[in-house]
Amino acid sequence: MxxxxxxxxxxxxxxxxxxxxxxxxxxxxxxxxxxxxxxxxxxxxxxxxxxxxxxxxxxxxxxxxxxxxxxxxxxxxxxxxxxxxxxxxxxxxxxxxxxxxxxxxxxxxxxxxxxxxxxxxxxxxxxxxxxxxxxxxxxxxxxxxxxxxxxxxxxxxxxxxxxxxxxxxxxxxxxxxxxxxxxxxxxxxxxxxxxxxxxxxxxxxxxxxxxxxxxxxxxxxxxxxxxxxVPISEELKNKVIKIVSTTRSWKEHIEYGASPRASIGLILASKAHALINGRNYVSEEDIKKMAYPILRHRIVLTFESERKGISSEQIISELIKKIN
Known part of the structure; x- marks a missing residue:
């Protein structure tokens, strides 16, 4: 005790x-x-x-x-x-x-x-x-x-x-x-x-x-x-899941999307980012910032997207705008 x-x-x-x-x-x-x-x-x-x-x-x-x-x-x-x-x-x-x-x-x-x-x-x-x-x-x-x-x-x-x-x-x-x-x-x-x-x-x-x-x-x-x-609101949890699940359904640009491991990682990384930056809660900015290092190696672009020179960074950026 x-x-x-x-x-x-x-x-x-x-x-x-x-x-x-x-x-x-x-x-x-x-x-x-x-x-x-x-x-x-x-x-x-x-x-x-x-x-x-x-x-x-x-x-x-x-x-x-x-x-x-x-x-x-x-x-x-x-x-x-x-x-x-x-x-x-x-x-x-x-x-x-x-x-x-x-x-x-x-x-x-x-x-x-x-x-x-x-x-x-x-x-x-x-x-x-x-x-x-x-x-x-x-x-x-x-x-x-x-x-x-x-x-x-x-x-x-x-x-x-x-x-x-x-x-x-x-x-x-x-x-x-x-x-x-x-x-x-x-x-x-x-x-x-x-x-x-x-x-x-x-x-x-x-x-x-x-x-x-x-x-x-x-x-x-x-x-x-x-x-x-570090606390995170239910609204932001849902946003994280929407971002990750959209990588699996956006077949126009993404061949293979991210697993639930990405959802866990994005929430944890956002909590750590908030703690380092002096906040006692997770903000939307934390999620936007950490979405790139969490997702860039977990999504496989379609051949057509690669042929057009579209990068993973661009896709993640569009994904965040799409969910917002």
Whole structure:
């Protein structure tokens, strides 16, 4: 009973200080990452929703640096996996090795890089389907099975996978069913002229910026709970369901629509967006903002739409207008 009271007290304390916590967190990340506020915000939203994110951009835009900086600021262990066609499932999950102690040989499980709080799967579309499946199984079950033993992954556990939209030769695109397991698809754009000047000024000096830990693992669990407690009206819930269900019926532009997982994701992400931006309720703006990263990887456009050069972003924009 006393532990429950302490938890509730800590939860209230986190709620009262949440705006200050997020402000300090974003400022600390900003010491290393120039601009890209929306990208950083969406990565934090993914963590608050206990989901995974797919990050897409051209090379050299700081995806790895952003993710590793967030892990340092949130006091989370971090591992990076460079995906290549010859990468095997055991290279990710780990494998049994023979360990000899005092002349006695026995099998010992050697943990792979998947055993971390934040795992960066760099260029996931370069890994073979078999290896992708091993990674996605860990994402879904949050555990690794080797032989007859099961190893639970440390919590919190997040996979942030990146893919490069160019140089598609020799890649293995993720099937739609596997894409659906990612809560968000985050797109990273080139920096503005002013931001690029700041990047050059900051990273051509002898001393590169360093960051400190702002929140602990236990704080993340409280923030995840606070996210789920943000209220949303029945009217906005219905709007979310209408947006997602329309992706299944708008056959003029969309071949395959989004599953109910998208409805859950859009409501959760909207709650996290509201919490980060200092609101104690979900607004229509939260839903409009989060509809793009939630839906852009979950809808498959018709051949005719692709032939005309219509993008997923345009379809989502039209979809939001249509529901309004």
């Amino acid at each position: 006393q532990t429950t009271d302490m938890n509730e007290q800590r939860l209230k304390q986190m709620y009262d200080n949440s705006q200050e916590i997020f402000s300090i967190l974003f400022n600390e990340i900003g010491k290393v990452i120039v601009g890209q506020k929306s990208v950083v915000e969406q990565m934090i939203i993914s963590i608050l929703c206990d989901g995974h994110a797919l990050v897409e951009s051209n090379p050299g835009l700081g995806k790895t640096l952003t993710i590793s900086t967030i892990s340092k600021c949130m006091d989370l262990s971090f591992n990076r996996i460079q995906c290549t066609p010859d990468l095997m499932p055991a290279d990710i999950t780990g494998t049994n090795i023979i360990d000899e102690t005092e002349g006695i040989k026995k099998f010992k499980f050697e943990h792979g890089p998947i055993f971390a709080n934040i795992v960066l799967a760099d260029e996931i579309n370069r890994a073979s389907p078999k290896t992708q499946s091993a990674l996605l199984e860990s994402m879904q079950e949050k555990q690794v099975t080797s032989g007859n033993k099961t190893f639970i992954l440390d919590k919190p556990f997040f996979v942030l996978a990146t893919q490069n939209p160019i140089e598609m030769e020799g890649t293995f695109p993720l099937p739609e069913a596997q894409l659906d397991r990612f809560l968000l698809k985050i797109q990273v754009d080139y920096p503005s002229f002013e931001d690029e000047i700041e990047i050059i000024n900051r990273y051509t000096l002898i001393d590169t910026p360093e960051v400190r830990s702002i929140i602990s693992k236990s704080d993340i669990f409280y923030l995840q709970r606070l996210t789920r407690e």
